Each structure stands twice: as C-alpha cells, then as structure tokens.
Amino acid sequence: MSIHSRWLMISVGLGILLNPLNSSMVSVAIPSLQNVFQLDFTGVSWIIFSFYIASAIAQPVMGKASDLFGRRKIFLTGLVVAFIASLLAPLSPTFGWLIVFRIVQAIGTSMMVAVGMAIVRIHITEKQATALSVLSIFLSGAAAIGPFIGGVIIHWWGWPAIFFVNIPFVVVSFLLSWRNIPEDEPSTSVAVGMSLRKWFDLIDxxxxxxxxxxxxxxxxxxxxxxxxxxxxxxxxxxxxxxxxxxxxxxxxxxATSPFIPLRTFAKYPAMTWVNVEFMLVNVLYYSLFFGLPSYLQMVRHVSEFQTGILMLTLGLCSLVTSPLAGRWIDKSGPGPALLVSAILMTLGSVWLVILNQTSPVISVCLALATFGISNGLNNVGMQAALFQSSPKEIIGVASGLFNTSRYLGTILSSLLISIVMGGKFNFEGFQVLGIILTVIALTLVFMSRRRRESRQLHES
Missing domain, CATH: 1.20.5 (Single alpha-helices involved in coiled-coils or other helix-helix interfaces)
Structure with a gap:
C-alpha cells in the first residue's frame, strides 16, 4: 500500500470516527446533563434519541447527495458542520438548543460516514479489503473507547469537553482530507438538468x-x-x-426511490429476519451501554472517571473478540458464533438482575466483559449472516437496511430505558430492565437456533 493511500485512510478515518465517538461518549454524560439542566431521566434521554434519529436519516440522504455534488465535497462539508456544532453545543443556553446542536452534529458526522467507505473503495485499489478493515477499526474502536474518553474528560473538565474534544480531530482530518482526497466528478446522469423537485423525489x-x-x-x-x-x-x-x-x-x-425500500423486506424473508435479529441485538446492547453508566453513577455513586474506566472493559473485550470471531466465522459460518453470543447475552442479562447495591465492582466488570465478547461476535457474525441471506445484486440496499436496523435498535433501547426508569434512574428500575433484557436475549437464542437449524436443513 502506497504512502498516499495510507494518508488517505488516516484522513478519512479521523473523520468517520466522530459519529460513533459522539454517540458513545454521551452515555457517561447523562447524569451531568440531567443535573445541569434540571431534567428528569426521560427528558435528558432526548440527547440520545435526537442523535440517532438524525443519523438514521442523514446517512442515506448524504450518500445520495454525494452523487450530485461529489464525495470529497460532502466529506469536507461534513467536517465543517461538525466543527460548528462542536464549537456551539457547549455554549447552549438551554437544553433545547443543545438538542439542536446535537442534531446538527449528527448530520455533519453522518455526512462523513456516508461517503468515507466509498472514498476508500474508489481511490485505494491495492489491498482494498485491508483498507476497509482499518476503517472498521476506526468506527468500532471509537464506539468502544467513547465511554472511557467521556468519563475521563467529564471528570476533569465537565460535560462541555465531550464536544470540544472533537475539534482537534476535525481540524486534522480537514487539513489531511483537503490534501489527500482526490477531486471526483458527480454523476452526470443524476446532476445534469435536475430540478429541485426531482432532487426531492430522489431522496424521498x-x-x-x-x-x-x-x-x-x-x-x-x-x-x-x-x-x-x-x-x-x-x-x-x-x-x-x-x-x-x-x-x-x-x-x-x-415510491420509485424510497427512503427505506420496504418491498425488499417482503421479497427476501431470510434477510428480513437477520435485520429483526440485528435490531434486537442493538436494543439489548445499547440498553446496557446507556443504562449501566447511569446505574454506576446514580445508584452506586461512582465518579465519571471510574465509570469510564469500568466501561472500557466492554470496549476492549469487543475489540479483542472481533478479529478472533472473523477467523471462527470464516471456518464455521455465522451460526455457531451468533448462538454463543446470544447465550452470553442471556448470562450477562441474568447477571444484571442479580446485581445489588453492594455487589463488588468485579461483578460489574464480568457482566461488561460478557456483553463485550458477545458484541465482538455480533459485529462480525451479523454482517456475515446478512451476506448469506442477501442476493449479491441487492447487497448495497441490504447494507443500508442493515444500518437502519441498527439505528432503530438504538432508538428503541433509549425508549425502553426511559419508560422503565421514568423520571429518575433507580435500582428497582435497573432490575426490571435486566429482566426485560433477559427475555430479549432468550428470544435471540431461539432465533439463532432456528436459523441454524433452517440452514442445516437447507444444506442437506
């Protein structure tokens, strides 16, 4: 791989990591935001809802916009938008303004995610699989260490720092991207002579x-x-x-160009079930991801710094497991790995139910490790299951629907926590959440076994 290709990957990687980093850092900031703006737990949850709703909409739209205006322009514009949002969000006079800047931030970072992979795929021709895997590490690594980074900087500088920390990444990525991302021509079949109404129809x-x-x-x-x-x-x-x-x-x-192509679900039921399973996986994982930091800080009175360190267990186990899961799945297919993942999530959920207000910290770490390993298995296993169930000619559409399922799962996880907890995060509500997550995990075990049995029957 040439030096220019490596710098291109770094340029893009520093930009695309901002979306998962900002979606994960906020998990540790929720108690601080609740205190500063005098909100109940349900109200402060909109800091999560707004980001994921905006990301779910912006990413496919910006992918289409790149055909009109070029991927380089969309990527650089996304960096500028993210810079403005990160600069203004800490100055928000009210929580409503913070939500507005959070939505702008989601749109800006989604612009980079939407075209980052495509930029690398188009402009790096040698060792392309390696290049894409490196970008995946930027994405998964940022999500994994986000709570740790958030916990450390909130402890020392308060909640505004989770926005200011983006600025160095944005500036460096912009300078490198301006230098290393080649100019690209927009699609003439899309751009030439297109009216505003046709553009609205295109993006639905x-x-x-x-x-x-x-x-x-x-x-x-x-x-x-x-x-x-x-x-x-x-x-x-x-x-x-x-x-x-x-x-x-x-x-x-x-619709001729639907925002979410629902007909695809009806046409390919096996792919549909993979998406349903992936949505449930994300409901379970992000309920823990957003719920456990609040439990540690509001119930166990653990500091943001210590919470960030504890949450690092989740991220590190996930990162270590992912490459090992890739080798296992290459040999045995996704079925065994996803079944083991579902069993681990069941054990982890039960573990949450039996935690009490005096449980040793090691118990929390073991629960986080269990979920981290299962997440590492799911990161690779669900993607492999998607490829197995999706015809090659619609793999682009299938990948888009897959990301939509991820976002719906995260939104539902926030909704679940808010309804269970109500106005105040408490220990009793956390136990109820653990019971619900156990039911979801058992459902995933059943679904994994059914899919594996169906696969074996089809092969025989």
Missing part, C-alpha cells in the same frame, strides 16, 4: 418527513407512560405518530 423527502415526524410523535406519546400518568394530549400525539408511520409505510411501497 416526503418519506423522510413522514418517518421523522411520525417517529418523534410516537416517541413523545409512548414516553408519557413513564410514570403511569397518561394525558389525553400525549395519547393524541402518539396516535398521530402511529398514523403518520402507517402513511409512511404506504408511501414507501409506492
């Missing part, structure tokens, strides 16, 4: 609006159940959201 603006407004309204309605006091207004908002999502489904089935 109507579908995006229906999905966004419907999902936010439904979340607002569901979150009214946090304490059992459900008002008529919240019920109406929730029903409006549900109705809009119904209209969204109908619209997507008719």
């Amino acid at each position: 603006l109507s579908g995006i609006l229906l999905f966004t407004v419907g999902l936010v309204a439904l979340l607002l309605g569901l979150l009214s159940a946090k304490s059992g006091h459900i008002s008529l207004g919240n019920v109406i908002v929730g029903l409006i959201g549900l109705a809009l999502l119904g209209v969204f489904v109908r619209h997507e089935l008719k």
Whole structure:
C-alpha cells in the first residue's frame, strides 16, 4: 500500500470516527446533563434519541447527495458542520438548543460516514479489503473507547469537553482530507438538468418527513407512560405518530426511490429476519451501554472517571473478540458464533438482575466483559449472516437496511430505558430492565437456533 493511500485512510478515518465517538461518549454524560439542566431521566434521554434519529436519516440522504455534488465535497462539508456544532453545543443556553446542536452534529458526522467507505473503495485499489478493515477499526474502536474518553474528560473538565474534544480531530482530518482526497466528478446522469423537485423525489423527502415526524410523535406519546400518568394530549400525539408511520409505510411501497425500500423486506424473508435479529441485538446492547453508566453513577455513586474506566472493559473485550470471531466465522459460518453470543447475552442479562447495591465492582466488570465478547461476535457474525441471506445484486440496499436496523435498535433501547426508569434512574428500575433484557436475549437464542437449524436443513 502506497504512502498516499495510507494518508488517505488516516484522513478519512479521523473523520468517520466522530459519529460513533459522539454517540458513545454521551452515555457517561447523562447524569451531568440531567443535573445541569434540571431534567428528569426521560427528558435528558432526548440527547440520545435526537442523535440517532438524525443519523438514521442523514446517512442515506448524504450518500445520495454525494452523487450530485461529489464525495470529497460532502466529506469536507461534513467536517465543517461538525466543527460548528462542536464549537456551539457547549455554549447552549438551554437544553433545547443543545438538542439542536446535537442534531446538527449528527448530520455533519453522518455526512462523513456516508461517503468515507466509498472514498476508500474508489481511490485505494491495492489491498482494498485491508483498507476497509482499518476503517472498521476506526468506527468500532471509537464506539468502544467513547465511554472511557467521556468519563475521563467529564471528570476533569465537565460535560462541555465531550464536544470540544472533537475539534482537534476535525481540524486534522480537514487539513489531511483537503490534501489527500482526490477531486471526483458527480454523476452526470443524476446532476445534469435536475430540478429541485426531482432532487426531492430522489431522496424521498416526503418519506423522510413522514418517518421523522411520525417517529418523534410516537416517541413523545409512548414516553408519557413513564410514570403511569397518561394525558389525553400525549395519547393524541402518539396516535398521530402511529398514523403518520402507517402513511409512511404506504408511501414507501409506492415510491420509485424510497427512503427505506420496504418491498425488499417482503421479497427476501431470510434477510428480513437477520435485520429483526440485528435490531434486537442493538436494543439489548445499547440498553446496557446507556443504562449501566447511569446505574454506576446514580445508584452506586461512582465518579465519571471510574465509570469510564469500568466501561472500557466492554470496549476492549469487543475489540479483542472481533478479529478472533472473523477467523471462527470464516471456518464455521455465522451460526455457531451468533448462538454463543446470544447465550452470553442471556448470562450477562441474568447477571444484571442479580446485581445489588453492594455487589463488588468485579461483578460489574464480568457482566461488561460478557456483553463485550458477545458484541465482538455480533459485529462480525451479523454482517456475515446478512451476506448469506442477501442476493449479491441487492447487497448495497441490504447494507443500508442493515444500518437502519441498527439505528432503530438504538432508538428503541433509549425508549425502553426511559419508560422503565421514568423520571429518575433507580435500582428497582435497573432490575426490571435486566429482566426485560433477559427475555430479549432468550428470544435471540431461539432465533439463532432456528436459523441454524433452517440452514442445516437447507444444506442437506
């Protein structure tokens, strides 16, 4: 691999890591934000909801936008947007403004993720698989060590530092990208003579609006159940959201360029079940990822610094397991690895249920290690299962749907925590969360066994 190719990978890698880094650092900041802005736990959860909803929408849209304006321009623009958001978010006078800048940050970082892999795939021709695997390390590594970085910098400099820490990455990535990412021509078949209306049709603006407004309204309605006091207004908002999502489904089935190609799910049921399983995996994993730091800080009164160090167990186990899982899956297929992962998640969930307010810290570390190993198996295993179940001619669409399933899982995990905990994170709610996660994990065990048996029957 040439020196230029290596610098190109570093340029892109420093940009794409910002999305997973910022989505994970906030897990340690939730108690601090709750105290600063005087919010209940449900209210502060919108710092998570907003980021994932914006990312889920922005990434496919920006992927299409790169055909119009060029991938280099989208990547560099994303860095500028992320810089502005990271600079202004710590200055937010209210939590509402913080959410606005958080959404802008999600859009900016999603612009880089949407085109980063494509830039490397197009401009690095030698050892391409190695290059893409290195970028995957940037993505998974940033997500893994995010809570540790967040815990350390919040301990010393407070919650605004989780935004300011992005600035060095953005500046270095921008300077390197300006120098190393080649100019690319936008697709002439898409760009030449395209009206604004055709551009809106291409990105399915109507579908995006229906999905966004419907999902936010439904979340607002569901979150009214946090304490059992459900008002008529919240019920109406929730029903409006549900109705809009119904209209969204109908619209997507008719759209020529749908935001989420739902017909693909109906046409390939095996791929659909992989996406459902992946969504449940993310519900379980991110419920722990966002729930455990709050448990440590609010129930066990552990500092942000110590919480970050403990959460490092989760990330390191995941990083170490992923390459080993790759070798195992190359030999045996994804089935055995995913079954073991589901069993480990079940054991980890049960472990959470039996934790008490005086359990030794080593017990928390063992639970985190269990989930970390299972996440490492899932990172590779679910991707391999997707490739097995998806025809080659739609692998691009399948990958997009796969990412959508990931984001829906993370959104549902935040919703689950908010409903279970209500206004205040407490030990009893944490135990209820553990029971729910155990049920989800057992469901994953059942699904993994069924898919493995179905695969064996098909091969015989």
